[in-house]
Amino acid sequence: MSDVVERTLSALPGLLGQHDLGAGPGGGPGRFSATSRLGGLIRSITALSSKHEEEKLIQQEQTNLKATVSAPTTTLRLMKECMVRLIYCEMLGYESSFGYIHAIKLAQQGNLLEKRVGYLAVSLFLHENHELLLLLVNTVVKDLQSTNLVEVCMALTVVSQIFPREMIPAVLPLIEDKLQHSKEIIRRKAVQALYKFYLIAPNQVQHIHDKFRKALCDRDVGVMAASLHVYLQMIKKNASGYKDLTESFVTILKQVVGGKLPIDFNYHSVPAPWLQIQLLRILGLLGKDDPRTSELMYGVLDESLRRAEINHNITYAILFECVQTIYTICPKSDLLEKAAKCIGKFVLSPKINLKYLGLKALTYVIQQDPNLALQHQMTIIECLDHPDPIIKRETLELLYRITNGQNVTVIVEKMLDYLRQSKEEYTIINLTGKIAELAEKYAPDNGWFIQTMNAVFSVGGDVMHPDIPNNFLRLLAEGFDDEKEDEQLRLYAVQSYLSLLEEEDTFYPQKFLQVMSWVLGEYSYLTNDGDPEVTITRLHRLLKQTFVTSETKAWIMTAITKMSSRLSCSKTVDKLIQEFSTSLDTCIRQYAFELKHLCENKELMKKLLPLDASCDEIMVDASLSFLDGFVAEGLSCGAAPYKPHHQRQEEKLSQEKALNFEPYGLSFTSSMSSSGFTGRQSPAGLSLGSDMSGNSAEIGQKETNCLKLDGVRKLWGKEGYLPKKENKTGKEDKTQPVPLDSILIGHVVDPPLMQSEQQVVSLSEEEKEKQQLASTLFVGLGSNSTMSLMGRADTINQKLKKKSKISESQNSEEASSFQNIATLPFSPLPDTTPNNKENFQGNEHLGLRKVSLSPSEVLETSVSFDTSQSLTEAGLDEKLSNCRLSTSSLFADRNIEVFQPPQNVPDIVASKAPLSLCLPEELAGHPHSEIVELCSCDILTVYSCKVWTDDCSLLVLFVANNSTSPLKTVNLVFESTEHFKIFESLSYHFPVIEAQSIERCQKCVQLEKVCTEGILSGSISYHLDTDTHLEFSLTFSLSDFIRPMKITTEDFGRLWLSFSNDVKQNINMSPSQGSLSIALNALKQKLKLHIVEIIGNEGIAACQLLPSIPCLLHCRTHARTLALWFRSSCSALPDSLLYQCQKMMAES
């Protein structure tokens, strides 16, 4: 009976439609209404022949519509029609934003029919983040409260499509109520709306999770199915939270599979396929890595597989999902067997869609079961040559997963073939990445690797991921364990690039050219046969090409510069200098000048451009302390002190306003650029890039880049000038590559593949070929072979091992190179270097030890800005140091044990020293460095130790007499330096040192002139038979003279404003340095800062340079960067401190 009604009802609109009332309702032959305006519009548009005419017509239509919708007399019915026409215009691609607001109005004011169109127009016109959407909220709220079901339905529909996230609270309670509605359609839509909310704002619907459970148990299938969407999402996020529901899902699936649902839900006589797939997916997520949960679902999965037997797409869809679930959950052998059979059905199906899915399934399961690939190898081979590129693509994806060291050449060749044919950017990016990855992992030999990478660069040139060239160059530069192998690889690369550049007028992508020029610049010396002149000529030729961008030209110029450092003189270089000294491109001109100046000073050039040093870390003295003398000179000649931009601005502001209430300005991040201490991004090994707002950053960079240029004037450029250009050598990832040109790597093709290209072969031969190809492709797969999945994992591990070794060696390299650099500018004598090294190590150890001892607190409390306070605390301190005495002496002992004196020291000393090398009691309580050996001879050994007391830095020297006779008149003399001041006198006289005993002298050292690091050298002389003279030197760094300054935030603010010298800089933090407080604490420990306060991501700290020059630090974290801002009354201090910070951050 109800069926009859149903039919009648459904017939009604059709019957009514024949009235043709203008709206063009569906049904019947008269359904394309010609009389309505929309119909007219559509017809006239279809009749048009050109796009231009269409544009004109639409423009006209839009003008009409605009007039109509904005006219106050327009009835809602007319408005509805206008909206439909507007939707049509939008669909044709003509924006009609003038109508959006009217669509909202229509939804608000119209009757049901109009409202429906209004809502539709809104959902089509606007997107989630459109501002007009806010105006809809009220209408939705009203309609949700309506007693009319249709209105409620409409409101729920529109909410599930678009709703502003921030307005969710306005409708949430109403929608929650609807979950209890008597009509299932309302409940269903309510669940769907909540699902939408969950997607856009998961936190807002957290509290209604039990209501979802209720929906899951709803007696209506539609509501239950809707709730599965929510569950799928929630389980995706957190599977463990819903394990208890597994049984419910299994039961539901059982019912569905068993055909217990109303027949309405059948689709081509398969019961509720959408529901089944949804449930299967949920089960897969729940059972993943969980044997107990998986156990529950084996039965129903088996049944699903069994039931899905009709040969129809929909059953295949279910089967596919089943297979995926079976391979996702904990495996069960008989199910896996069945699933594998299923995959076979897909793969072998003549239907192309099923074949595609078969390949997809294979790709998914191949890692668990490589045997499956073997079973279907012939099909896979066929698919590899399939006319449909999508099938090919999926096959390559499959092959990518089974690649190992044995089949890599064939697979990569296939991938390259595909790559050359594809035009789509996304595919190229994806494939080049994969090829590069495979080539790096499994390359059988150097030649193949270079050729493959050449092909990747030339094909993927313009679009590929910047990591690919970077990684490639890094690989070349860092190499593997085997130095010889590395050399060969580099040599091969150089040779192949030379031959590529031999041909004139060939076009290569920019990135490829950059790679080539870098490699040639670094390693072209490896070729013995090639004349460097020839290489330079080829590069020179490139410089004149028009397709080469100026960035690439910079790369080429750098390469030429590197090469010419190895030549005594070169005509080409001279020509080039002449040619480009007048270039209009300032960058190139700059390079030409640099080259010219360097060529004039070969000595310097060789020093600046050492051979094969691309992996050495270069430390940059960003504070430019070496310029201090220059600045001082300038100042003494009456020059105004430099003030950074922001400070000048601030001063200007404060002059204008008279009162500046802000403690420090907001312009904090404005003038900063990130500093480059990010480590080893660049193959060139240059990681600098401080673009500080402080004075004369450019010079520093030039120094590191080894290009000392003309005038001094440029130093004082405000911020700009050329520092960025200098960085280019280090940066690789910002090139704009240019279209490709394929370089065939002909000789890599394996013989069987060669044959397959010849078309004139008989069928049987073709078969044979395929067999051959199969054997090359699937070699190393399967259970009988040793190189199966496990093998692959092994090789991966191996690579990792290699990598880690590289990083190790890197570290040590870094360390040593740092030492070298640190000592280079200061030490005139080469033999002092080892001492410095030790000192450096000593400092490092000190850092460690300090952490364990944590005397920094003592320091903090005792060092105070207020003298009276420090007086009162002095007593306390003494007590403290007394309590610590035992521990520190213990440490002192251990120190010696750890610090075995170098080999050349006689054994006696080593055994003797622990007994007597102790700091005096009054000093042992203070933090101090390790006791290290300074210099020694057979007779005498000098040890040193730095003690950092609150008000000075003490240098304690121990002189040990190793001989058996007493030493008389031992004289210790320090050389006077401009940096340090040694109190009392520069010399010390030991009247006598008894045999086998140790004497001690202590000196108070003060930093006279701020510098980051300085060397204090001296000599000791004694008379035993003859006069002997021993020299020593030790390094003091700025941090030796820094002490915490205990002040309050208010004081800080006051002081901050009173200081005029400041420096700002951004430093990249490594992830391990994490938050601000960690970074600050690290700084506190190493630099002995006092942390005044930390608020959120900002922190302030203070310290003082002995005797009492305060320096303030403000820092702020910002993503991964730490912005440091120093201010002090002393001009050089901020710079130097900043340098220390950078060094420290780079070290940790």
Add this chain to the structure above:
Amino acid sequence: MQFMLLFSRQGKLRLQKWYVPLSDKEKKKITRELVQTVLARKPKMCSFLEWRDLKIVYKRYASLYFCCAIEDQDNELITLEIIHRYVELLDKYFGSVCELDIIFNFEKAYFILDEFLLGGEVQETSKKNVLKAIEQADLLQEVCVLATCTGGGRFSPSSTRGGSALCNLWSGACIAQRGISGAAPSPHPQFLLATSEGALELLCSSIAVAHPQNCSFV
């Protein structure tokens, strides 16, 4: 599902539904690219496409291409069946649907789509339920149209209660029906009242809401 596009063999867009927020410019670009790619494919080729990071599932029905974008982990085959189910729904609603139906009545096609897919997920898999929902809404609006078009007499809100108004309505429909096509008369109105109370309630209230003052029936 990310979006659904319907376009003709000539590359003319017939329907577009976006389930992810995108700018107009992006939408246009995607549409243009996709239409080009899909039209370039040969008929025997696979119905699936990898496009950017999405999967495109498309199927051609007569001169119309139905094209859906799904994420990589979604099931392609079931998406194909979603398209098919939508076509079935259109077919049932329009009665052997053709492209012209969708061109001229695209708003109806949208309404059906909204009942079937909501926010990119299948909302109702039962064909009957989808069509019922559409028809209910349609019925209401047709009645409204009828009411306004045949107007003349007075229609008081109080008379909408109970069966009398409905009888009027129904007979009006019957007359209209007879007058035009001469079809067989309808079942008894009382019967109608008894069986589908919900729908009638809907009708009455909507009439009352839509035309409280000037609504009349033959």
